Amino acid sequence: MTAAADSVASSLRIEAQPDAHQPPPSMSLAAVLAAFRDAAPDTAPAWLKSRRQAALSSAVELGFPTAKDEEWRFTPITPLLELPLHPARPPARRLTAGEIAPFTFGLEGCRLVFVDGWFCPELSLLPAPGGDLQAVSLRAALAGNAPELERHLARVAGGGALIFTDLNTAFFRDGALVCAAPGKVIAQPVLMLFIATAGEAGAAAHVRNLIVAGAGSEMKILETYVSLSGAPHVTNTVTELVLGAEARVDHCKIQEENHRAIHIAAVQARQERGSHWTSHSVSTGAQLARHQIQTVFDGENGFCLLNGLYLIGGGQLADYHTVVDHARPRCESHEYYHGILSGSARGVFNGKIFVRQDAQKTNAKQTNRNLLLSDDAVVDTKPQLEIFADDVKCTHGATVGQMDEEALFYLRSRGIGLEHARQIMIRAFAGDVVDRIPLEPVRAHLNIMLTERFKDSA
Amino acid sequence: MELLDIRNLSAGVEGRPILKNLSLSLNAGEVHAIMGPNGSGKSTLAGVLAGRTDYEVTGGSVLFQGADLLAMKPEDRARAGVFLAFQYPVEIPGVNSTYFLRAALNECRKARGESELAPIEFLKLVKQKSKILQLDPALLNRPVNEGFSGGEKKRNEIFQMAVLEPRLAILDETDSGLDIDALKAVAGGVNKLRRPDNAALVITHYQRLLNYIVPDFVHVLVDGQIVRSGGKELALTLEARGYDWLTEPAAAPAGAAS
Numbered sequence: 001m002t003a004a005a006d007s008v009a010s011s012l013r014i015e016a017q018p019d020a021h022q023p024p025p026s027m028s029l030a031a032v033l034a035a036f037r038d039a040a041p042d043t044a045p046a047w048l049k050s051r052r053q054a055a056l057s058s059a060v061e062l063g064f065p066t067a068k069d070e071e072w073r074f075t076p077i078t079p080l081l082e083l084p085l086h087p088a089r090p091p092a093r094r095l096t097a098g099e100i101a102p103f104t105f106g107l108e109g110c111r112l113v114f115v116d117g118w119f120c121p122e123l124s125l126l127p128a129p130g131g132d133l134q135a136v137s138l139r140a141a142l143a144g145n146a147p148e149l150e151r152h153l154a155r156v157a158g159g160g161a162l163i164f165t166d167l168n169t170a171f172f173r174d175g176a177l178v179c180a181a182p183g184k185v186i187a188q189p190v191l192m193l194f195i196a197t198a199g200e201a202g203a204a205a206h207v208r209n210l211i212v213a214g215a216g217s218e219m220k221i222l223e224t225y226v227s228l229s230g231a232p233h234v235t236n237t238v239t240e241l242v243l244g245a246e247a248r249v250d251h252c253k254i255q256e257e258n259h260r261a262i263h264i265a266a267v268q269a270r271q272e273r274g275s276h277w278t279s280h281s282v283s284t285g286a287q288l289a290r291h292q293i294q295t296v297f298d299g300e301n302g303f304c305l306l307n308g309l310y311l312i313g314g315g316q317l318a319d320y321h322t323v324v325d326h327a328r329p330r331c332e333s334h335e336y337y338h339g340i341l342s343g344s345a346r347g348v349f350n351g352k353i354f355v356r357q358d359a360q361k362t363n364a365k366q367t368n369r370n371l372l373l374s375d376d377a378v379v380d381t382k383p384q385l386e387i388f389a390d391d392v393k394c395t396h397g398a399t400v401g402q403m404d405e406e407a408l409f410y411l412r413s414r415g416i417g418l419e420h421a422r423q424i425m426i427r428a429f430a431g432d433v434v435d436r437i438p439l440e441p442v443r444a445h446l447n448i449m450l451t452e453r454f455k456d457s458a
Numbered sequence: 459m460e461l462l463d464i465r466n467l468s469a470g471v472e473g474r475p476i477l478k479n480l481s482l483s484l485n486a487g488e489v490h491a492i493m494g495p496n497g498s499g500k501s502t503l504a505g506v507l508a509g510r511t512d513y514e515v516t517g518g519s520v521l522f523q524g525a526d527l528l529a530m531k532p533e534d535r536a537r538a539g540v541f542l543a544f545q546y547p548v549e550i551p552g553v554n555s556t557y558f559l560r561a562a563l564n565e566c567r568k569a570r571g572e573s574e575l576a577p578i579e580f581l582k583l584v585k586q587k588s589k590i591l592q593l594d595p596a597l598l599n600r601p602v603n604e605g606f607s608g609g610e611k612k613r614n615e616i617f618q619m620a621v622l623e624p625r626l627a628i629l630d631e632t633d634s635g636l637d638i639d640a641l642k643a644v645a646g647g648v649n650k651l652r653r654p655d656n657a658a659l660v661i662t663h664y665q666r667l668l669n670y671i672v673p674d675f676v677h678v679l680v681d682g683q684i685v686r687s688g689g690k691e692l693a694l695t696l697e698a699r700g701y702d703w704l705t706e707p708a709a710a711p712a713g714a715a716s
Binding site: 406 | 508542550553
């Protein structure tokens, strides 16, 4: 930490004196910065130090978002700041292979396992160095000064007025670096598994991943987040993806953390000419889950599919903010986000599509559909299209509705019981999104979850 | 054998009475037609029998094979052998027709103490029954009723009936919106399914359907009451004279209203 950031932080600390009359206590940004600053000795190379420094300055400038902040209007971060935030310590004990088995989807390819944000080599299966697929922990990659890092890290994500991405850049210690060599097809999906075991409230892991698909390469990534503890831990994760020309990446992120956890995530891609990215995001866990999913078309003829499903109940909140930046002509984007909400759950969707002035022949499509299973569930949905080109096709649509009672009656009138009929309807609502996921074990897992999850949410 | 016994049934919506003290009984092996002008309560009767919750039953009783039908959930009525062919079959996107129908059939079979049908046996059954209705089997690979034409939807209703083999079929204006070929196909399907141990309640606005599904009895429903009952020739009278003569007090024969 440099002196400059120190002084900014301490001056903020003075400004943000906690008000004794306003319980419960809420952590100030300065206190958060102080808590993470000295977490672990940072052996970062000079280029990273300077990017961390820039991110820190940006975070200080932005400050924590409030209800007045348009991007956070419906997503108060109070539950996060009420936690005693501190860096998650390296796990006290090693997990066994048996303990992680339920979360591996039976995949037998390359696997990177992280516990409380720290890479666990003994649970991971890494490819041999020098092959078509490179997969290592970010710490190891930094120590070895992998050239991809300096070229891409904090270059795809960051700089977008996202304070949590800045905090991640400033404080991450570990994560995954996964690269497919140009022209190579990686047959087996790569699993990135993040398990939280921290038992203390506020233990936070800043996880950073970089995925680089060389020109003409193909790979599938499955990134999953689960908790083995019931404590309100915090995950702040950023995954950057770089797709070279004509590369194809299927990225699937599943968030199933415990229902007291806070999960803040960014998945940001940069797509070169003719690349094909599919992003699948499923969010069922955490009390507060914020997903920032972005891509920018940096070359012509790119394609992206953003596909997402949030299944929440109780007092959970799931927030999807997406940005598709059609910066180049002749690119195609398809967005489908479906939410199923019960209890007093809250869903937020904000979909931005930018079509830049010379991005002619853009084809952009966006839909957000929500199924409310209770009277108390709420959804705030907002499409946001900014189109500066004139020869484009852009459509968007959002729906919020209850279960179709007539359809339910139809099923029952044929002998199907009420609970089974509801499950059929829920599965049908989620079906399109689930069926788009190109990993069979994930689809099977979701189909089981869809029937289990809303059993009692009449 | 008495299959259905409706006694003094009164029902309405949001406090507005629709069915008023209606009584009707059906024996196994019989086809009864219910005719009547718009708004007379025909669809309400069908809905109450199938267990729609939008109607409030305010009086009377309905026994189905001796059991209290009104106390049963819609799914239990279906399992007991009541089938409603919907006037407006519902499109259910995302729900595969075959999956849906197999789940329904297996529920009904379980209730009858029969074993579940394996997918292969089920497909055999589907093939055989779809022929009766001249229904394109490819439709069954689609979501339930989604993108079906009006005629296909109605055929699909009768096809489901053929698969589920109910004891009592209630056809709610199954003829509405059908061209003559579809009407013949649907009626032909219903006729092929007639058995001594089942019965049908055919609700229709027009006599036309009754040329093809010949009823044993015709009842005229006006303002929530059966004002006249008779044989199949009553339908022809109605076709010729309309319903007005039944509602004019002077013309109504004493004691016709039940």
